[in-house]
Amino acid sequence: MRLPLIAAFALFLPGAALACGGSFSSFVEGLKSEAVQKGHAAATVDQFFANVRQDPKVLKADRGQGVFQRPFLDFSKRLISTDRLKRGQSNAKKYDAIFDRIEQTYGVSRGVLLAFWAFETDYGGFQGDFNTVNALVTLSHDCRRPELFRPQVFAALELFERGNLDPRTTTGAWAGEIGMVQMLPRDIIENGVDGDGDGKVSLKTSAADALMSGGKMLQSLGWRAGEPWLQEVTVPANLDWSQSGLRTQKSTAQWEALGVRARSGSLARGLQASLLLPQGHKGPAFLAYPNFRVYFEWNQSFTYVLTAAYFGTRLQGAPVYDAGTPDSGLSGAQIKELQRKLQARGHDVGKIDGILGARSRAAVQAEQKRLGLPADAWPTPTLLARL
The missing domain is CATH 1.10.530.10 (Lysozyme)
Incomplete structure (x- = not known):
């Protein structure tokens, strides 16, 4: 396999850790060396990485996100059920005092966090069963997005040193997120809040901690207090x-x-x-x-x-949307064909993945305008045929 430039360059650096790819055991040894260079005790590093394993199920999950190919109406109906809505309203009442604190401290409305809580873990009911350290190291070794996951490995090591993560037993989502609202280790370090006052930040077992931490994280990302979304x-x-x-x-x-x-x-x-x-x-x-x-x-x-x-x-009282009568869309295979045609016309659509992302939508809108079609960024069989 052809290595990305940064990884290929690392091969020629004496003692340097591979940026990604190569032998998994050698890659882990490189992470351990880097961790010691960052100031972590060698014994702690050895203990943290002692049982790390590559997890093929993580890679399968990363490659198999076909659910995002569904159009909005189908996707939203799949995720939003009457039961999920009722439980959200019930949790809003149950944790009313916590949501009041979040709104006063971070300016984030309760509906926003309730929706994340619902979609990420079904209100804490299923938080993922992937070993967190294995997931992060596996995704760091994989050459698709190592720049995203490699720093999270060292953040997880820091959580281990603080006593907030066990590399053998801590589990979460396939991408390394932990807890009821699914936060990555670095986000936990930077935004973790002891919401229940017990002296610990327990995002897996404390709804107060998880929700307060989520509110702080959204504020740190630029959420504007008291404004709609x-x-x-x-x-x-x-x-x-x-x-x-x-x-x-x-x-x-x-x-x-x-x-x-x-x-x-x-x-x-x-x-x-x-x-x-x-x-x-x-x-x-x-x-x-x-x-x-x-x-x-x-x-x-x-x-x-x-x-x-x-x-x-x-969750804050808005009515069910008016679905209207949208024109027929395209299948995942047809969107891939569309993306190839758009790319051939000079548009940057990113990866040919069958997902109608922001760049694909922008390209669709530009071609609709050129062809005299309603430029609403919704690809139809008519547009595909015209291209």
Whole structure:
């Protein structure tokens, strides 16, 4: 396998650790050497890495995220059930005092954290059964995203030194996240909060700790206190659809002048917002406020982010969205074909993966505009045929 440049370069450095790839045992030895160089005691490092193993199930999970190929309406219906909504409302009451503290201290609304709590672990019911250290080292060794996971290995080592992680027994998600709202080790170190006052940060067993830590993390990522994040709207039939998408921002007054209206209540005053049409101009429509962009610091999937943000509004009383009658979309295989055609036309769509991400949407919108089609960033069989 051809190594990335950084890994190939490391091969020629005496005693240097591979950035990724190569023999797994040699890679682990490199991590151990680097940990000692960072100032960790050799005995502690040996103990931390003593039982580390490569986990092929982690790599399988990383490669098999086909659920994100589902369109928003399908994805949201799959994740948002009546039971999940009722339990969210019940937890809002049960932990009312905690949510009051979070809102006062970090400015994050309860619906936002409840939605993350629901989607990440079903309110703490299933937090993942992957060995955390094995997952992080496996993903660091893998050459797909080592720059993301390698620092987390050393953060996990720091948690071990603090007595907050056991490399043999601590488990979580396949990507190394831990606890009820699934936070990576570095995020726990930087944003962990003792919400229940017992002197420990226990994100796996204490809802107060997990929720307070999640609130602090969102604030650190730029959450703006007291501001909305997403709002369902109605749009006029004659709107210039090329103005939709995250790349375009207008004031709410400008959107109102174009005929955009809140489906319930009124638009937030004095804020910039983007018009989102997840399944085109015939489907549901939302205004995304500045706080919506913080969601992408938590998860990069547009469909996941929009669904989590929408569920947060539902948990705070927003009505069920108007699904509309969107045009037929494309299958995962068809989106891959579309991405190849867009790439051939000079568009940067990232990886050909069958997932309609931000770059693919932007390219779709540009081609729709060029071809005289409604430029709403929703790819249809008509667009695919025209390309």
